[in-house]
Amino acid sequence: xxxxxxxxxxxxxxMVDAALDRVLPPESAPPANIHRAMRYSVLAPxxxxxxxxxxxxxEAVGGRADAVLDTACALELIHAYSLIHDDLPAMDDxxxxxGRLTSHKVFGEALAILAGDALLTLAFRLIALEAAxxxxxxxxxxxxxxxxEAAGTDGMVGGQVVDIESEGKTISAEMLDYIHLHKTxxxxxxxxxxxxxxxxxxxxxxxxxxRAGRALGLAFQIVDDILDVEGNLAELGKTAxxxxxxxxxxxxxxxxxxxxxxxxRELIEETKRLLVPLGPAAEPIRALADFVLERRS
Amino acid sequence: xxxxxxxxxxxxxxMVDAALDRVLPPESAPPANIHRAMRYSVLAPxxxxxxxxxxxxxEAVGGRADAVLDTACALELIHAYSLIHDDLPAMDDxxxxxGRLTSHKVFGEALAILAGDALLTLAFRLIALEAAxxxxxxxxxxxxxxxxEAAGTDGMVGGQVVDIESEGKTISAEMLDYIHLHKTxxxxxxxxxxxxxxxxxxxxxxxxxxRAGRALGLAFQIVDDILDVEGNLAELGKTAxxxxxxxxxxxxxxxxxxxxxxxxRELIEETKRLLVPLGPAAEPIRALADFVLERRS
Numbered sequence: 001x002x003x004x005x006x007x008x009x010x011x012x013x014x015m016v017d018a019a020l021d022r023v024l025p026p027e028s029a030p031p032a033n034i035h036r037a038m039r040y041s042v043l044a045p046x047x048x049x050x051x052x053x054x055x056x057x058x059e060a061v062g063g064r065a066d067a068v069l070d071t072a073c074a075l076e077l078i079h080a081y082s083l084i085h086d087d088l089p090a091m092d093d094x095x096x097x098x099g100r101l102t103s104h105k106v107f108g109e110a111l112a113i114l115a116g117d118a119l120l121t122l123a124f125r126l127i128a129l130e131a132a133x134x135x136x137x138x139x140x141x142x143x144x145x146x147x148x149e150a151a152g153t154d155g156m157v158g159g160q161v162v163d164i165e166s167e168g169k170t171i172s173a174e175m176l177d178y179i180h181l182h183k184t185x186x187x188x189x190x191x192x193x194x195x196x197x198x199x200x201x202x203x204x205x206x207x208x209x210x211r212a213g214r215a216l217g218l219a220f221q222i223v224d225d226i227l228d229v230e231g232n233l234a235e236l237g238k239t240a241x242x243x244x245x246x247x248x249x250x251x252x253x254x255x256x257x258x259x260x261x262x263x264x265r266e267l268i269e270e271t272k273r274l275l276v277p278l279g280p281a282a283e284p285i286r287a288l289a290d291f292v293l294e295r296r297s
Numbered sequence: 298x299x300x301x302x303x304x305x306x307x308x309x310x311x312m313v314d315a316a317l318d319r320v321l322p323p324e325s326a327p328p329a330n331i332h333r334a335m336r337y338s339v340l341a342p343x344x345x346x347x348x349x350x351x352x353x354x355x356e357a358v359g360g361r362a363d364a365v366l367d368t369a370c371a372l373e374l375i376h377a378y379s380l381i382h383d384d385l386p387a388m389d390d391x392x393x394x395x396g397r398l399t400s401h402k403v404f405g406e407a408l409a410i411l412a413g414d415a416l417l418t419l420a421f422r423l424i425a426l427e428a429a430x431x432x433x434x435x436x437x438x439x440x441x442x443x444x445x446e447a448a449g450t451d452g453m454v455g456g457q458v459v460d461i462e463s464e465g466k467t468i469s470a471e472m473l474d475y476i477h478l479h480k481t482x483x484x485x486x487x488x489x490x491x492x493x494x495x496x497x498x499x500x501x502x503x504x505x506x507x508r509a510g511r512a513l514g515l516a517f518q519i520v521d522d523i524l525d526v527e528g529n530l531a532e533l534g535k536t537a538x539x540x541x542x543x544x545x546x547x548x549x550x551x552x553x554x555x556x557x558x559x560x561x562r563e564l565i566e567e568t569k570r571l572l573v574p575l576g577p578a579a580e581p582i583r584a585l586a587d588f589v590l591e592r593r594s
Contacts, residue, residue, distance in 0.1 A: 025450060031458040034450050085414060090406030109387030110461050113410065117382060117417065118454045124421040125445030132438025140437040141429025148422030153322060153331050157415045161328040164407050 005287040009052065012065065012284075016051040017043075019069040020076060023126055037107040037115035038122075042080045044098045047295075049220070050075040050187060053288065054195035057209055060275075060282040063199020070130040071143075071198060074123035075191045078151050081119035082187075084112050086160065092246065124148070127194070135198050143194050150190035159183025168247040176249050177218070184224070185217025192216075192285070205278060212274040212285065219267035220292050225250035226260055231297065268293045302584040306349065309362065313348040314340075316366040317373060320423055334404045334412035335419075339377045341395045344592075346517070347372040347484060350585065351492035354506055357572075357579040360496020367427035368440075368495060371420035372488045375448050378416035381409050383457065389543065421445070424491070432495050440491050447487035456480025465544040473546050474515070481521070482514025489513075489582070502575060509571035509582065516564035517589050522547035523557055528594065565590045 020042055025035040051072035058068040087094040087102040088109060095105055104112035127147055131140040149155060159182025166175065192213035196206045228243045229252050243250045251260040271289045275282040317339055322332040348369035355365040384391040384399040385406060391399055401409035424444055428437040446452060456479025463472065489510035493503045525540045526549050540547045548557040568586045572579040 031450065031455050031462070033462065034454065034458045038450075081414075085410055088406075088410065090410060109385075111458070113382055113385065113387060114454050114458055114461075117378075117413070118450045120414065120417055121445050121449040121454065125442045125449065128425070128438040128441035128445065132435070132442075137434030137437070138429070140434070141425040141441075144425035144438075144441050145422045145429075148418050148425065152418040152422065153328065153335075153415045157331065157411050157418065158328050161331045161408065161411055164411075165328070165330065 005291060008284055008287060009291065012052045012055050013048050015055070015065060015069065016048045016072055016076070019073050020051075023070060023073045023122070033107065033111060034115055034118055037103055037111050038119055040106060041084050041103050041115065042077060042119065044100055046076075046098060048076060049288070049292070050079050050191045053188060053191040053213070053216075053285070054198075056282075056284040056288060057192040057195025057201075057213075058199030059195075060209060060278050060285055061196050061199045061201030061205050062281060063195070063201070067134045068130070068195055068198045070126040071194055072191075074126040074130075074147070075187065075194075077119040077123040077126070078147070078156075078187065081116040081123070082151075082156055082160070084116040084119070088112060091160075091164065094242070120151070131198065139197055143197055146190055146194060146197075150186040155182055155186035155190075156184075159186070163248070166249060169249075171249045171254075173254055176251070176254055179249075180218055180221040180251075181214070184221040185214050188217030188220060189213035208274055208277050209282075209285070212271045212289075215267045215270040215274065216285075216289055216292060219264045219271065219289070222251045222260055222264045222267070223292060223295065225252055226257065226264070227295075227297065229257065264293060302588060305581055305584060306588065309349045309352050310345045312352070312362060312366065313345045313369055313373065316370050317348075320367060320370045320374075320419070330404065330408060331412055331415055334400055334408050335416055337403060338381050338400050338412065339374060339416065341397055343373075343395060345373060346585070346589070347376050347488045350485060350488040350510070350582070351495075353579075353581040353585060354489040354492025354498075354510075355496030356492075357506060357575050357582055358493050358496045358498030358502050359578060360492070360498070364431045365427070365492055365495045367423040368491055369488075371423040371427075371444070372484065372491075374416040374420040374423070375444070375453075375484065378413040378420070379448075379453055379457070381413040381416070385409060388457075388461065391539075417448070428495065436494055440494055443487055443491060443494075447483040452479055452483035452487075453481075456483070460545070463546060466546075468546045468551075470551055473548070473551055476546075477515055477518040477548075478511070481518040482511050485514030485517060486510035505571055505574050506579075506582070509568045509586075512564045512567040512571065513582075513586055513589060516561045516568065516586070519548045519557055519561045519564070520589060520592065522549055523554065523561070524592075524594065526554065561590060 024039050027036045029035055054068050054072035054075055055065045084103045086092050087097055088104055094102055128144050131143045159179050163179045163183055189210055193206055193210040196209045268289045272286050275285055321336050324333045326332055351365050351369035351372055352362045381400045383389050384394055385401055392402055425441050428440045456476050460476045460480055486507055490503055490507040493506045565586045569583050572582055
């Protein structure tokens with residue numbers, strides 16, 4: 001099976017975008033302002049990498065995309081909540097994100113904080129209800145708990161804490177890997193894993209997909225670091241060089257650009273190697289791995 | 298069955314406090330600072346009303362306290378997260394809470410925001426894992442989803458949004474009820490409901506307990522409003538009159554003190570009436586209802 005990556009990504013992104021519009025409360029529903037703020041951030045143009053990985057994880061084990069769409073959306077909501085809170089003045093203090101004003105610049109800080117809270121909360125509601133519909137009853141709790149673990153202090157939030165605490169400091173390569181693995185890779189890994197679990201994957205399939213997700217997630221963040229050095233506002237939707245201005249340690253600052261690019265390539269090769277046991281059904285994930293390496297924004 | 302309320306509350310509060318210490322990551326676990334911040338807010342002395350209601354909800358339908366303790370803790374974590382975020386400078390801008398400095402005054406705004414995020418995330422992990430252990434498999438998703446709904450824009454966050462947007466404005470009695478029912482009563486109601494569900498309650502029992510929880514939750518917030526007028530720093534752990542300073546509409550400001558006290562009493566009577574079908578097993582909830590009415594802090 002070969003996959004026309006462009007068509008695959010476009011199709012799955014369209015599915016995800018339609019589902020996001022469906023699962024988010026309408027702007028007409030009170031309290032309208034927070035629903036407006038939630039939709040503003042989530043529905044901003046984006047790669048939808050995490051939700052597409054949920055779908056690809058399900059399809060890699062023979063599951064159906066439409067059985068995991070709410071969980072796919074939930075991963076995007078968690079990603080969006082983390083960006084809203086990261087952009088706050090007390091955190092990274094960013095005015096632009098994906099080429100648009102950040103949430104607190106448009107809606108004020110109070111509503112931005114609450115919109116993030118509400119997106120995280122809604123994410124767990126969506127996962128719980130979808131898992132109850134499609135998963136083996138004994139796995140419903142585990143699916144919710146896995147996502148919570150990946151999003152909490154053993155995952156994304158933990159990575160963000162160490163990232164903030166490391167600003168302006170010289171940190172070790174191990175510490176930088178800790179930040180990248182927790183802040184970024186944990187959610188990408190769990191996106192693939194819960195897709196595979198909800199898709200009915202066998203434990204060894206879920207395990208292999210999870211290991212591939214960890215490598216893919218780390219590669220994604222290294223490429224992000226590289227793009228922050230090499231990219232430009234038009235492609236990134238944010239100002240290049242922002243990591244350096246914020247005195248954030250990155251792969252290029254610690255290892256140099258050539259070694260960073262080599263490491264990203266290695267990790268993508270590792271991702272594909274780990275997916276070999278999945279056979280041709282994992283072709284979309286492999287194609288996504290190539291996309292992660294080659295993306296320009 | 299008569300309940301020695303003081304002994305009951307003390308016993309259940311001790312159970313909950315021990316469980317909270319157990320479910321929160323230790324301060325020694327990295328990243329240490331966020332775990333310190335999480336523990337600082339959650340383990341501050343408190344009434345533990347919501348977790349005790351989870352336990353009482355379970356016991357009212359013949360369930361066991363030790364089968365619902367993690368969910369009880371989860372409700373306290375959600376309550377604590379909401380207080381941390383509410384106290385932020387961008388929201389209510391409070392320096393003191395329960396007689397101690399608020400989270401952002403001790404740990405800084407960034408860590409306070411992330412500690413709130415992490416507590417909310419951990420709460421869903423705890424509920425999902427406990428429900429998977431003790432609940433009928435088909436109810437696991439529903440339990441998680443109920444709590445998420447009560448905490449989101451149809452519940453607590455929605456109430457907080459309208460509360461903030463109403464500051465300094467004249468609002469109707471209906472709008473004030475909306476704020477109180479969403480910001481406070483939704484979580485109190487769901488605490489009792491999930492306790493009853495996890496305790497194995499029949500649907501009509503869960504329904505009755507939920508209706509009682511709604512009345513109890515509204516009474517709790519009205520008493521809170523009254524205490525803000527009448528209380529003092531030593532009893533409340535915060536400065537009395539803070540609602541007035543923040544130009545928040547309250548029951549006393551809208552209806553006067555005597556009518557507010559009468560309404561609180563009526564709601565507690567309604568709570569007890571709604572619990573009649575539960576029989577003597579609901580005696581602890583009735584005792585808690587009296588406590589809510591008579592509390593001085």
